[in-house]
Amino acid sequence: MKISIERAALLKAMSRAQGVVERRTTIPILSNVLIEAEGAAVSFRATDLDIEIRESMPAMVSTAGSTTAPAHVLHEIARKLPDGATVTLDDAVGDGRLEVTAGRARFTLPTLPREDFPVMASAEYQTSYEIAAPALRRLFEKANFAISTEETRYYLNGVYLHAPEATPPKLRAVATDGHRLARIDTDLPEGAAGCPGVIVPRKTVGELRKLLEDDEATIAVSVSETKIRFAASDLTLTSKVIDGAFPDYTRVIPANNTKRMEVDAADFARTVDRVATVSAERSRAVKLSLSEDRLTLSVNAPDSGSATDEMAVAYTDEPMEIGFNAKYLLEIAGQVDRENAVLLFNGPGDPTLVREGDDDSAIYVVMPMRV
Template identity: 45%
Template sequence: MKLTIERAALLRSLTHVQNVVERRTTIPILSNVKLVAEKGRLGLTATDMDLSLVAHEPAQVGKGGTTTVAAHTLFDIVRKLPEGSEVGIEQNGSGGEVTIRAARSVFNLPTLPADEFPAIGEEQLGVRFTMPASDLAKLIDKTRFAISTEETRYYLNGIHVHATKAGATSMLRGVATDGHRLARVEVPLPQGAEQIPPIIVPRKTVGEIRKLIDSIGGEVEVSVSPTRIQFTLERAVLVSRLIDGTFPDYERVIPTGNEKVALFDTKQFSEAVDRVATISTEKARAVKLSFDRSTVTISAVSAETGRAIEEIDAEYSGDALEIGFNARYILDMLQEIDGEKVRFEMASAAAPTVVRDPGDSSTLYVLMPMRV
């Protein structure tokens, strides 16, 4: 193997593939990135056995070949090389080392045989469709803050994606919940996605495809089977196992008859909740909202640090109501509200609250209240 590649191009792909590699693994080959030099390009592959990423970059290849080197070490080397430099990669005759050259720097890295690297399983991915990267980004951004991190309820550790009808219109819906909050978003159903099975895309996969969208953009080809999903972009292919579980019937927790409605300025409300929550020392960071006709009073009390109260304007219809929420949950959700106003629909201090962006009917959030 002998090739030359621009540092910026190599770093771009290494940034993505090294994210897939686990820092701690008992299988040495999984710490490595596979390098495949072929005519006009360098391919880089990394896997953790559940998630695999293949990225390609243009390169001047003098001699083709395949090897594997430590992914994080190679990334750190390339990251620290001078900007604008050309990187030479050459495997010695015995194949036991790879030499990395750039400017006046020379690094010799040990290799492991490429035939030890796990093969990415080929599987019939029956449903195939193409969607704008912006729609996939929206599906992720508006829901992933609500993904559960509790490993015992593994079926909540991802975004549930399925096709649905919104009136006469077919939509692709993403849902995430951790049991305390729920996020639901819809985008137009891409042509060819009508037969998509209900799937749960793991949290790590969600994070990696989102980074690829930022880096590459354009359109994304999505291929799905009941157990795997594949995302194909211009210079990269991400293949992931899906979570093997059944997502709960989330529709049952979305209330429909909440008649106490409040409308606030999103930015003003977010800043007030953030300020008042400073006083909360408990892990839950509880704040209480007290609603009256034209105002909402936000308050927090702590035995150690005192009390905070702030009042903001609100349009409110309903009887006087006091309700408590986890401040972090409110702030996470408000970050995804694009409109100037946010709408809270409540029934009582103990019932789930529905939160909407009045300017975006495709998104809906549910917050569980807490006792304060």
């Protein structure tokens, strides 16, 4: 195999590939990227056995063929080469080596047999549909912060993507770690009705962002009970889904919270961040004291001091006090795209519902804490 490719194209492909490749693995071939050249195109494929990413692009192919090379090293080489360089990859040097040249720079990398590279078995996908990249990106980006990192509850280590029974029909993403929950809706794409609900793993959600950078792109989504595939033009991401049952999240979304506070989302985030400066890092507890059109935020950390701040809000119900983890409030406030956030309370011991203005296509639930 011998190809020539622009440095920018190689860097882009390797940036995506090396995100999938594990730096530490007991299976040496998984540290490599599979390079396949044929016709006037080259493809790069990387996998960790749970996720596979494949990207094709135009290249000058002198000799067709395939080989594998260390993904992270090839990425670093491409990153450090000068802009505008043309990179040549040639495995005809013998001794199981790949020669990488660009101008006067020359590198020789070890390769492993192409036959050893695992290719994810193709699945029979039950449902396939197309969705605009911005709509799919919104679903995952807004839910991503609430994914659990506790490995014991592995079924919470991802985003639950499904089409619930709703009028009008919706495609929904849900994530929760037991302390906060995000539920994001978009219009149901044509062909997505009856789509099996799947839990998309946290790592896949992170890698998917690279696929959704182009606002003009349309993503083809294929879903089975064990795999999900996202494809856009010459880039395909295939992932196993988490084998587990996502809990009934509807039971923890409060329906009868009547105490309503409306607040400027950006000002609220800044005020929470200010008073949390003195809070104990472990709990970062902040107390919200509500009275008519007035919110007082306070922190009392015996070892590091105390802080209070006030802001004007729209609130007309009876006074109340409630405590939250400051980090959770900041993360939710950071998701609000509209100017105002609406917080709906019931009592100091009950979960709080957060909306973006009057829009219920994105709702968040946060559990209170003692302060």
